[in-house]
Amino acid sequence: MNIGVLGAGAWGTALAIHFALHSHKVWLWTHNIQHVQQLQQQRQNQRYLPGFDLPENLAAVAELASAELIIIATPVAALRQSAQKLVDAGLSDVPIIAACKGFEQQTGLLPQQVLAEVMPKNPCIGVLSGPSFAQELAQQLPCAVTLASENFVWIQALAASLNNTVLRLYANADVIGAAVGGAVKNVMAIATGIADGLNYGINARVALMTRGMAEISRLNQALGGQAATLMGLSGMGDLILTCTGSLSRNRRVGLLLAEGKSLPEALTELGHVAEGVYTVEEVCRQAASLGVDMPVACILKQLFDGCIEVQEMAEILMERAPKTE
Ligand SMILES: NC(=O)C1=CN([C@@H]2O[C@H](COP(=O)(O)OP(=O)(O)OC[C@H]3O[C@@H](n4cnc5c(N)ncnc54)[C@H](O)[C@@H]3O)[C@@H](O)[C@H]2O)C=CC1
Ligand SMILES: O=C(CO)COP(=O)(O)O
Numbered sequence: 569m570n571i572g573v574l575g576a577g578a579w580g581t582a583l584a585i586h587f588a589l590h591s592h593k594v595w596l597w598t599h600n601i602q603h604v605q606q607l608q609q610q611r612q613n614q615r616y617l618p619g620f621d622l623p624e625n626l627a628a629v630a631e632l633a634s635a636e637l638i639i640i641a642t643p644v645a646a647l648r649q650s651a652q653k654l655v656d657a658g659l660s661d662v663p664i665i666a667a668c669k670g671f672e673q674q675t676g677l678l679p680q681q682v683l684a685e686v687m688p689k690n691p692c693i694g695v696l697s698g699p700s701f702a703q704e705l706a707q708q709l710p711c712a713v714t715l716a717s718e719n720f721v722w723i724q725a726l727a728a729s730l731n732n733t734v735l736r737l738y739a740n741a742d743v744i745g746a747a748v749g750g751a752v753k754n755v756m757a758i759a760t761g762i763a764d765g766l767n768y769g770i771n772a773r774v775a776l777m778t779r780g781m782a783e784i785s786r787l788n789q790a791l792g793g794q795a796a797t798l799m800g801l802s803g804m805g806d807l808i809l810t811c812t813g814s815l816s817r818n819r820r821v822g823l824l825l826a827e828g829k830s831l832p833e834a835l836t837e838l839g840h841v842a843e844g845v846y847t848v849e850e851v852c853r854q855a856a857s858l859g860v861d862m863p864v865a866c867i868l869k870q871l872f873d874g875c876i877e878v879q880e881m882a883e884i885l886m887e888r889a890p891k892t893e
Contacts, residue, residue: 569637569729569730570594570635571584571592571595571635572595572632572633572634572659573587573594573597573639573641574638574640574642574653575667576598576607576616577840578616578617578702580598580641580667581613581616581617581622582705584622585620585622588625590734590735594625594626594627595628595633596622596626596628597629597630597631597632604628604629616840617702617706634659635659635662637663638654638659639664639665639666639696640667640668640679640683643668644679644843647666647682648686651664651683651686654687655687661687661689663694663722664690666693667695669747670750671847671854673849676853676854678695679695692717694715694719694722695717695746696715697713697747697801697806698712698750698801699712699808700713701816704815710733710736711735711736712735714737714746714797715738716739716797717741723741727739738800738801740802742793742796744788744791745788745795746793746802748791748798749797749798752784753784753803753810754810755844755851755864756776756777756780756810756811756844757807757822758868759864759881760777760780760822761816761820762823763882765823765825765826765827766826766882773811776864777811780807780811781807783860783862783865786862787851787858790859790860817838818842818843818844820838821838821844824837824838825878831872848872849872852865852869864885867885
């Protein structure tokens with residue numbers, strides 16, 4: 569298959585390398601022309617995914633080209649403008665997958681909803697979600713993820729055609745559940761990183777993950793997602809990976825905040841996007857407007873708003889009135 573990938577960060581590069589190694593013809597586009605030239609000359613993504621050679625059948629490009637499948641792997645903040653570039657290039661009908669995780673800021677839309685707004689006539693819009701660190705996929709270590717779309721016939725066929733011995737793809741018709749799980753687990757990973765950085769222990773980590781899942785479930789239900797999806801790869805799977813895996817950038821932000829770094833300092837040190845930082849704002853806005861109780865997400869927002877210190881978070885959460893489970 570001819571596959572086009574937009575976004576040459578860690579994830580776009582890992583996906584492009586993976587599909588090229590599995591006999592697909594791939595182009596990888598980024599908005600930064602100097603970065604395209606560096607990719608073309610050095611045949612490695614030194615800035616975002618060092619140590620992995622770009623296979624011969626992977627072309628780094630500055631101009632969008634035709635493709636049978638497009639994957640957008642930019643941060644959510646660049647999703648709308650990337651999709652608009654596709655429309656401007658006459659590629660608005662090409663089957664498209666969003667591989668980014670989060671709610672769009674200001675609109676509160678999930679990735680597939682942003683794509684549907686920009687390309688309303690495209691019948692094949694989906695998301696890729698689930699536990700998948702870029703470095704491990706680039707190393708071709710085994711990985712299983714969710715491909716979700718309302719167009720189930722298409723997404724099932726796509727999952728079957730992209731499936732291989734390294735990447736196992738599970739088709740799912742519940743695109744809301746898949747996208748909500750992928751978005752909100754990043755928020756919980758920052759909170760868990762803070763707890764771990766403050767040495768609160770494994771009990772606290774698992775309490776945060778479990779109660780975090782309760783928050784994700786409530787929001788998912790209010791937005792129309794299925795509960796069963798959150799028991800799968802794009803829910804529980806990605807929550808466990810991101811809250812516990814040392815490769816997680818969101819978790820790392822939490823660890824840096826616990827060390828006493830400010831949020832801007834933590835993000836500069838990270839050098840990659842940590843979507844949870846932006847998602848938390850939208851999650852709390854939606855929780856408030858839908859009447860959904862999301863105490864962990866909202867305490868994190870208070871921290872980012874400068875209303876509390878990291879050391880106060882646990883006490884505020886623990887002194888809430890007792891509840892039923
Ligand atoms: N890194 C990972 O392991 C995984 C990341 N994701 C998701 O993929 C998305 C991208 O993450 P990463 O690649 O890891 O980020 P990254 O921080 O490694 O790279 C971000 C990339 O986006 C590009 N970019 C920024 N603004 C842009 C714009 N306006 N137009 C086009 N490109 C722009 C940057 O130049 C850079 O190439 C995020 O939503 C993330 O949650 C999902 C699964 C795994
Ligand atoms: O989404 C991811 C893995 O599934 C990557 O998480 P981080 O952005 O926290 O590294």
